[in-house]
Amino acid sequence: MFWNTQRNTLAGWTLGIVGLLGLLMAPALAQPTTLTVLTHESFSLDKGLIARFEKESGIRLRFLKAGDAGETLNRAILTKAAPVADVLYGFDNSLLSKALAAGILEPYPSPQRSTLRPELLLDPTYRALPVDFGYVALNYDKAYFKDKPLPQTLADLARPEFAKLLVVENPATSSPGLAFLLATVATLGQDGYLDFWEGLRKGGVRVEKGWSEAYNVAFSKNGGDRPLVVSYATSPAAELFYSEKKLAEPPTGNLLLPGSSFLQIEFVGILKGSKHPAAARKFVDWLLSKPVQENIPTQMWVYPARKDAALPEVFKWAEVPKEPAKLPPQQIAQGAERWVREWTEVVLQGQSALTVRNARR
């Protein structure tokens, strides 16, 4: 029994922990105005632009990436009593109603709002301002389909020979996934969309949590086993832009089946309870300013919301779908949550479309 050594263990531990903390916590002291922006993992802007903004405004920017757009918004809602950030960027028109209903956003009619495309201003209370827009669309791997037929209609996709080639994102966790789900609701109807998804499930569709898993891992162009993926109409242009060998045309193509693509508008909002409202407003104005708006296309592969922002050369490979699916915002607000739940029941939980429809009453 060596009590004297043991007596010192606890004391030693405590002292050790306290000492380590002192050493480790010292550099973690925050500077005066640090603006925290809660955003999704695809957020990206030119580092030089950000550095210039920080220098001119004296505001330090911290970007907090909390997964996909849906997860990011949930995080903001779950922590609304003690916000983790000042600004929320990247929730889109399919999530807009959820964000507004949760009461987490502060109105801000930015002076920049007159320069934005009027059709994107979906929130008349200015709690959410549009920053950019794009089209969620099906992409295909050209190499795989060189001598194989492509599906001709959205309904074709649910046939077994195509379902097993497709990877989609879970609409509960991913904004392109939700946009594609909304496209199927708009095109195939409240009842038909469930049969379509049931067909996809039976045919072996692959579901991934978010866009990056679906596109960078499961898509055959990037080493996966699925030559069809739900992505964006600008993705082929991005493929060309980033290709290491100077290619004449992109290795992937848009599969713009009628009613299969969906307009996606990304918004920014100031979180209620922000400790730096003035800095947050400055940041929003800057996000809508011309230099940033012209940087957005090649950083995030979406179109700028600002009317007078010029597009880069490579965007000639990006297509605007002629027949996108459309759903009025009120309908999205009323139905989105139910459609996601029904989708989950049919695709992930394996219930039949019929059972789910019968349970609606």
Added chain:
Amino acid sequence: MPRRFRSFAWLAWPVWAFLALALFYPLWQILALGVGEGLGPTLANPYYWGRLAWSLAYGLGSSLLVIALALPLAYAFRYRFPGRDLWLSLATVPFVLPTIVVALGFLALVGPHGVLGINLYGTPWILFWASAFYNLGLVLRMLVAVLPALEPPLAAARTLGAPPLRAYWRVGAPLLAPALLAGGGLTFLYSFSSFGLPLLLGGSRYATIEVEVYGLLAYRLAFPEATALILLQLAVLALVSFLYLNAQTRLSLSLAPSALPKALPSAAAWRLAAGVWLFFLALYAPLLALLARALAAPEALASAWTGGDFTPGALALANTLRFAGLSLLVALPVGFAYAYAVWRGDKGLDLAGLFPLMVSPVAVGLGYLLAYPSLSGSLLILIGAYALLSYPLLARALLPALRALPKGVLEAARVLGASPWRRLWRVEWPLLRPALLSGTALALAAVVGEFGATLVLRRPEWTTLSLAIYERLGKPGAEPFREALALAGLLAVLAGGVFLLLDRGRRAVG
């Protein structure tokens, strides 16, 4: 209980107060919400019954597997062979290992980029193996303690003319049953309600209820369904815990002082040793794979340390240590008061105090979000959760030591005129210190590796090592995975320190 302990009767009250705030009120909030609107539709959904069925199958399968492995092993441990004491001591290593470290070890060995080249990710096999990894040591130690006590009655039965098998069946089995029930029950409890391993290794098909609850919450904010599932889980856990506690009380009666291991001829001892060593090396291979791969890529630790796209490892380590220290400040007094009150014979508190071992950490986190929304940014909430989940472990380690206090010595101190405080300080404290050390180690291990509640309550500035690892696992690509491995190696080393603390406490007792 005798009157002489009356002086510390008030000790039960702070424990009740803590339990009310940290457990009962948040759980009540969950109940209210779940019974209100979620229960009906959730119970009508066959998918959730499937989840429950898998969780039950996982729990039962794990306990059967662990018993099937531990029983022959315990027989081997009746003999003395090279390395016997080492392995018996190391069998408790998994106790202090954070789930995320173990999960990463399995990914390093048999994951998509594993060393072995077999990908078992998303299969039930990886989960059963992980379960054996975690629980085998616990059941083995129980059986090693019980088996020698079987010898005399078995010998008596055979002397009276019973054939060996019949003697075993009619005499040995009933004596062994409580230990098997207790070990199997604990294994069931741990596996049925496990979160980290199924979340990280099981894919979507082998999600336990706990994982499903987390998904409902994080992705869909479906509070009603999540709470309904928590209720289902609680019902099962309460039932099994009840059975386990019953088995445990019967077990403590049948425990004879354990005999010394028997000697073997040296050739046989070496053969036995080889078998046991091989078995343990295979069982713990994931941990070895993790350490090997973490050491093979030191530059990954450097890049993980500074962070890049992720939370810097430096901050995560600082947070982990800080939270562990702060939780101990709460868990130590609460655990001590609880153990003292139970020792004095407070039956009600005895049962209530075990409750935190039953509730799921994910449920605790969810309950806090519902009950104390305005505190969601305060560290109080996280420390509360940590203290709640760790103090019972501390108290459970302390109780046997309290019960073993020699009454004569306390009596003598009292007769010689020592005040209660003086007695506590000069007589009881020195006798309790080793057990307190073990208990502190167990509590520290629970906090350092806590994953479920931390994930639900997480805020960027609270990122612990577990969460920093999880963050990196969520990104596709080899680089984040290497960083995750490096940080898991760091966390494993931290857990190793905790284990040494535990071992010292135990040595002083044993």
